[in-house]
Amino acid sequence: xxxxxxxxxxxxxxxxxxxxxxxxxxxxxxxEFFDNSMITAKxxxxxxxxxxxxxxxxxxxxFKGVVQLSGIVHSDDEKSRAEVIAYSVDGVKKVENSLxxxxxx
Numbered sequence: 001x002x003x004x005x006x007x008x009x010x011x012x013x014x015x016x017x018x019x020x021x022x023x024x025x026x027x028x029x030x031x032e033f034f035d036n037s038m039i040t041a042k043x044x045x046x047x048x049x050x051x052x053x054x055x056x057x058x059x060x061x062x063f064k065g066v067v068q069l070s071g072i073v074h075s076d077d078e079k080s081r082a083e084v085i086a087y088s089v090d091g092v093k094k095v096e097n098s099l100x101x102x103x104x105x
Contacts, residue, residue: 036062065093
């Protein structure tokens with residue numbers, strides 16, 4: 001039978017690994033973090049490749065499958081297009097479109 005010290009170390013290791021693997025309302029598991037990073041990267045790539053949104057600075061953040069778009073675009077069409085692009089990526093549960101429309105002069 002392992003000593004008390006060894007059992008304490010094993011218990012601490014199990015708790016630490018369990019904390020890394022599970023998510024909380026304000027945190028992500030390792031898998032969720034990876035998935036959200038992939039969603040963000042795919043959306044950014046598609047925004048850059050799109051002729052309507054590619055020249056604008058649009059910030060993309062993803063947390064638990066919810067995508068937050070922020071930054072400035074020059075028309076409502078560009079704002080809508082960015083949202084459509086975000087929704088086109090697998091794993092996106094919701095898009096919060098906080099893009100500001102500032103028409104060019």
